[in-house]
Amino acid sequence: MTEASLLGAPWRTASLDQPAGWRCDAPAASEAVTWRAFHERIGAWQVLLDTLATPGRRWLLHLKDPLEFAAALIACWERGDSVVLPADDRPDTLAGVDRITHARLGDVAKAHLATPRGASPRWGKLNAERLAVSLYTSGSTGDPQRLNKSFAQLDAELATHARLWPLEGRLVISQVSHQHIYGLLFAILRPLCEGAPMAMSLCRYPETLSDWLWRLDRTRRHSQDAPPGAVLISAPPPLERLPREIDWEAAPRVLKRVHSSGAALSWAASEHACELLGVAVSEIYGSSETGGIAWRIQQQGERWMPLAGVEVRDDCHGALWLRSPFLSSGDWQRQADRISLEGDGFRLLGRSDRILKVGGKRLSLTAMDRALGGHPGVVQARTVWLPERDTRLGAIVQLAPERLPHDHAARRDLIETLRRHLLAAFESTVVPRYWRFVDAWPTDTQGKLSGTVVRRLFRDLEDRRVPRWLGVERQDDDHCRMTLEVPERLRYVQGHFDRHPVVPGVVIVQWIVELAREHLGVSGVFQRLERVKFPTLLVPGERVTLSLALTHDARDTRLAFTARSPRGTHATGRVVFHAQEVNHVE
Structure with a gap:
């Protein structure tokens, strides 16, 4: 524990005239919400909760505004309640959550806003082993799994973060949902425990982020009460999509740190964000089940470094084994990720589930x-x-x-x-x-949807010259039938009759030759075409069935082909290969 630990409930003794929240679109520091006003929000929530149930209950909490969410969360905890955080408020999500609550706090938010201010909060006691929050995450079966977090687990992780990345009074701007463990820890609980202000709304768009950074930069120059800078809590999608055309000049002056979690950033995305924002991205690797595991700054190296107190090892299969103070058990636990240990860190090699x-x-x-x-x-x-x-x-x-x-x-x-x-x-x-x-379900010769089959199904995404392959039905070594689609962005239709693009006949023949080599093992030398016809034009988006048949004589091997769709026959004919060059797959 640190002096500003979760179990010490530092929000109770915060300086009441200091800002707990910040309206980032406000013109001046006077728009800050003080800790005194935040206490009143906590008290008002408790008044409302008292009208709904006695203490010791569990509440389903879903509120989008960070400060309002924080006030409701603290109100529950100080009453002796715990909270359940659904990932979102979609009907299907809520239907899958245990019906263990008297009411959804998201539903009573409007009633709370009408509750008179000025209520003093009641402080309770936060016991280390007491249940603090339950979150839901997907299990290996696809069914939602509830994860319970005690105050001790949350406190241990918050202390580690505070030592490694102290906020030091900076404004916390979040682009991620606090309904998940990463956003809960970094965007809500860390500022509450470290006495730092949080932005009062999520920063959803890059234009908004740029505007907020400019406003904070101007406020800092004219007011000593303004936060000394900002910390951005983000994720790969918004960082990858930062537009270059937006004015980011204020970012290097204001941003002290940028965090990202949820998935690993590519090197290109990390460099892109660092270039525009003027600060390297500190990535956190972990999960809802495990909490934080490791961190890295790619500009300092690709390896992930375990967080303080976290131990990792691998096994003969390369699977990650973890022992962490953020888990309820002190035993080693196997994870789904594969790793390669390197020095005092490791590289991630992907998931096995x-x-x-x-x-x-x-x-x-x-x-x-x-x-x-x-x-x-x-x-x-x-x-x-x-x-x-x-x-x-x-x-x-x-x-x-x-x-x-x-x-x-x-x-x-x-x-x-x-x-x-x-x-x-x-x-x-x-x-x-x-x-x-x-x-028909596409499989390999072993009857499995293998990686090779999957790559073949999506090969046209990487090579815009090939058709969209949708599976093959083999009758014997010399006969097969397959389904193809013409990709809408096929390279060969560009400029080929702009108003009514069609696939050129020579392209169809080339496809047939390549597919025969791939699926029937033809490796001979092309000799000539015979009786080739294209009765019906083949157009982008069209689905066709291609039938291939090989016949052999002493000199040549002939490949007969027919391509048909519900609109008619698109191609018929034969391709002749020199017999001595033909090779059949056994």
Whole structure:
């Protein structure tokens, strides 16, 4: 514990005339909310809670404004209550949370605002082993799992943060939700425990951040009561998307530190944020279950350094084992991440389960698979991580035959329908961006949806010259049939009849040759084309079935092909290869 520990409840003895909150869009320091006013908010919340239930209850707390959230949280704790923090206030999320509360504090916020100010708060006692907060996170099965945090666990982590990154009275500006453990610790509890002011609203947009930094810079020059600077609590998505065209001149003068958590920043994103904001990003690696594990500043090295008191080791499989004062148990615990130990730190090598971070949000791919599978017409679905696409998700969806889209418009409408279906339970930032609709589940020769198959399904994202491959049905070594789509951004249709783009016939033939080599093992030398026809134009977004058949004689191997869609036949003919150069896969 430090002198300003959570268990010491330092908000009780804070200097009442100092700012607890700051209206960053206000023109002057007089718009600060003092600790005296914050105490009145705590007291008003307690008055309201007293009308709803006796002390010792659990409340479902969801409030978007940081200072109002902090007042409600402290009111509960000082009454002897605990709180449950849902990740968001979506109906599906709340439906999955245990019904253990008398009321949702988010629902009574308006009533609280009408409660007369001036109520004095009642101070209670915060026992180390007492339950402080429960959070929900995705489990390996996709079902929400409740995580209980005691005051002792929170206090240990806050003390570690304060020693490593002291706030020293700086304004805390947050771009992340305090309904999750990272935002709760860094944007709410740290300023409460260290006596630093917090911005009274979330900073959602880069334009807002720039404006706030400029206002704080001007206020500091004209008022001695202004915070000495600012600390930004952020995450990969907002840092990756900082626009260069915004004026960031004030940032280096005001920002002391930038924190990021939720996912690892790429080197390019770290450099981008450092260049614009004038301060290197301090990344924190951890999870809701474990709390903080390690930290790094990429400009000082790629390794992650364990936080004070945290021990890490690996096993023969490269799995991370952890022993931490932030956990309820002092035993070693195996984690889903794989690591490589290097000196006194380690490198992250990825996760070994179906839980990952997408856009800084923790997501169970199993839960999303289940949600997609529940939509009418969906036979089965699998969401996959596409690291080369800025960690965005892809979705492989097997549909009933009558549901398959055969053109661009139908595919676009289907994607929009599935997106709306997912938005009932997931945030828009984690909904898959890339979709592959199949009529048969794509597998390798071992009957598995392997990494090779997944890469083939999404290969057109990296190579805009190839078709969108949607699976192959092999009849024997010399015959196969596969489904293809023409990508809307196919390189070869650009400038090829601008008003009505089509796929050139020579491109179709090239695809057929390459696919025959890949799936039928053809490795001979191209000789000639025979009886080639293109009866119906092939257009972007169109879905076609390509049938390939090999025949052999003493001299040559002939590849017969037919490409059809519901609109008609798009290509027929034969490709001849020299027989001596043909090789068959056994």
